[in-house]
Amino acid sequence: MAYIELNNQLPGITGLLENRPDTGAPIRELTQILLRGESTLTELERELIATLVSYRNECRYCTSAHAATVRALGGTEDLLEKVFHDPGEAPVSEKMRALLAIAAKVQRLGKEVTASDIEKARASGASDIEIHDTVLIAALFCLYNRYVDGLGTYRPEDPAYYQRLASRLVTIGYSRPKDGLARKGEELYK
């Protein structure tokens, strides 16, 4: 049970987005553009940024959801383990290591990012738009994690829930299903 009364029984962010569709719509749209829109970063790379930030914000719902999405996109347990605990050694490109380092700083505080962090990313091949999107994805998950935990939303324990959610995030993405998430949710999220 969330701290406030919702118009549905959906867990985590899904219940919040359905509860207030007017604010839910732009949040979904921004996420769809950043995580599924055209980009030279792969969906797996963008989901890794989301997962790292959620983990560092100690948001268990979002961490479980996006770690499951990383797995659904082909990421291994070893990759996740390294990204969480030793991102400098993660089995990703040098560019991604530099971008993950920026995301980790954004998670703490925007002003921790320095010109030299940006130079490092650029030197390993990151473009301005990749740097931009890394910062904005990290900032967006600082919003999500606080929204989900600040309202005390319900968090399922069953790993199968996160696998079903991840499968939806891989095949459909972050847009609202046309027939309504609440109804779909009855099947998806129970």
Next chain:
Amino acid sequence: MAYIELNNQLPGITGLLENRPDTGAPIRELTQILLRGESTLTELERELIATLVSYRNECRYCTSAHAATVRALGGTEDLLEKVFHDPGEAPVSEKMRALLAIAAKVQRLGKEVTASDIEKARASGASDIEIHDTVLIAALFCLYNRYVDGLGTYRPEDPAYYQRLASRLVTIGYSRPKDGLARKGEELYK
């Protein structure tokens, strides 16, 4: 100069929103709904939440911009001073004190908000939607502050800049001016 190349010379968030209008549009829309949409919280009260969070995230651009907006909406220096340094003693309603306390916790980490913080807000008259919007406004400014500082955007020193910006945020709000902010910006932000 921001860390990345922008398509304009606008400072702070304004340059970022113009630089990538596809992500800028949903960010503006969400802000307009939360800070200027229909609500039982006044615009001043909602701007106070934004200002407190920006201050605690040490984002000088956003703090200056929203403190100026609080002033433009009739808030005093004493009010701002108390909200920054002694929010429990701020000259606001008991309900707003409870909501500001929730916002301050959201700024740190979503999971810091407890059922007893929510109960306190409710006991002082806060509705579920007011609690929801407080959490989401605080979370949104955790995004903004990181976006603005994480990309090292330019921050004007001149207080007159923030007064002009605040005047626009009070009269027009957060939507993109129809004739383009970039052009308007040439007048507004120089």
